[in-house]
Amino acid sequence: MESKAIQRLQFPAMVYSDKGGRTVPSGSLNMSCGFMEHKKLRVFVSVPSVKIQQRKLPLKIACSYNKVPASTLKSESFKTPLSEELILKSKSKEVEPYLSGRCIYLVGMMGSGKTTVGKILSQVLCYSFFDSDTLIEEEVDGTSVADIFKHYGETFFRDKETEVLRKLSMTHRHVISTGGGAVVRPINWKYMHKGVSIWLDVPVEALAQRITAVGTNSRPLLHSEVGDAYTKTFMRLSSLFEERSQAYANANAKVSLENIAAKLGQKDVSDLTPTAIAIEALEQILGFLKSEDGYC
Ligand SMILES: Nc1ncnc2c1ncn2[C@@H]1O[C@H](COP(=O)(O)OP(=O)(O)O)[C@@H](O)[C@H]1O
Numbered sequence: 001m002e003s004k005a006i007q008r009l010q011f012p013a014m015v016y017s018d019k020g021g022r023t024v025p026s027g028s029l030n031m032s033c034g035f036m037e038h039k040k041l042r043v044f045v046s047v048p049s050v051k052i053q054q055r056k057l058p059l060k061i062a063c064s065y066n067k068v069p070a071s072t073l074k075s076e077s078f079k080t081p082l083s084e085e086l087i088l089k090s091k092s093k094e095v096e097p098y099l100s101g102r103c104i105y106l107v108g109m110m111g112s113g114k115t116t117v118g119k120i121l122s123q124v125l126c127y128s129f130f131d132s133d134t135l136i137e138e139e140v141d142g143t144s145v146a147d148i149f150k151h152y153g154e155t156f157f158r159d160k161e162t163e164v165l166r167k168l169s170m171t172h173r174h175v176i177s178t179g180g181g182a183v184v185r186p187i188n189w190k191y192m193h194k195g196v197s198i199w200l201d202v203p204v205e206a207l208a209q210r211i212t213a214v215g216t217n218s219r220p221l222l223h224s225e226v227g228d229a230y231t232k233t234f235m236r237l238s239s240l241f242e243e244r245s246q247a248y249a250n251a252n253a254k255v256s257l258e259n260i261a262a263k264l265g266q267k268d269v270s271d272l273t274p275t276a277i278a279i280e281a282l283e284q285i286l287g288f289l290k291s292e293d294g295y296c
Pocket residue numbers: 001002076108109110111112113114115116117177210211214270272273274277
């Protein structure tokens with residue numbers, strides 16, 4: 001749910017224009033997707049667990065869209081090994097032709113990293129990024145999600161969410177971070193299945209840690225419990241997860257942080273960088289698209 005201001009400029013222009021396939025949206029599109037070719041470099045898919053080179057990856061965006069300078073898209077900086085950055089770029093090139101411009105929908109619990117990972121995917125695929133919560137806020141005259149819940153109730157919010165997903169389903173070349181509860185209404189799946197959906201499956205303990213760190217102000221469904229911040233967040237998330245886990249499983253593919261950690265020989269999912277998670281997302285997207293095409 002963080003740093004979403006740019007979307008205000010993009011959504012109205014995009015959402016009503018149904019451009020097929022690889023056609024670009026209306027407005028000026030200045031893409032420079034030419035990532036360095038590493039012809040002599042063999043890039044392996046698994047990320048080495050030994051971090052050879054650590055540096056702050058500013059995640060500079062290679063594309064700019066609708067005259068909004070790419071550099072204005074805010075992205076949090078996480079320490080990312082150069083090796084991961086290279087794998088990410090290589091993987092995105094592999095996935096891109098299979099996607100044929102289809103949107104990517106990230107689903108998962110609050111705090112699962114849909115926004116963080118979604119931005120990385122959008123940058124590397126030269127897609128634009130939308131957060132459905134931000135689009136809902138715009139539909140309600142800039143009212144925050146928390147205030148929409150407070151003043152109009154959850155059903156009103158869910159209706160707006162469905163409407164936003166319906167509009168997005170007519171677009172292409174977007175990565176969309178959905179709200180954690182978007183999976184519950186079957187109609188939303190009708191819209192999300194126009195693109196490719198990925199479930200970011202993060203253990204509830206890790207979710208509670210992340211959300212406790214940033215606070216629950218923007219997440220109204222976490223306001224009710226009593227107790228210390230971590231425990232009440234953990235309790236509420238646990239019950240929401242129980243209610244929703246089957247709905248998340250409707251996604252075309254799943255990215256399990258526990259599986260990534262096991263692959264990389266890491267004990268704690270909290271040590272996984274968003275880039276490592278984005279790489280796995282691309283891997284899973286590719287697997288799904290290939291299976292859809294009958295390649296495996
Ligand atoms: N891989 C990660 N490691 C550590 N913190 C993360 C990771 N991914 C996201 N976060 C943090 O967790 C919080 C929630 O992430 P966010 O992307 O907003 O989740 P969502 O959009 O699913 O609600 C943010 O503060 C973000 O910085």
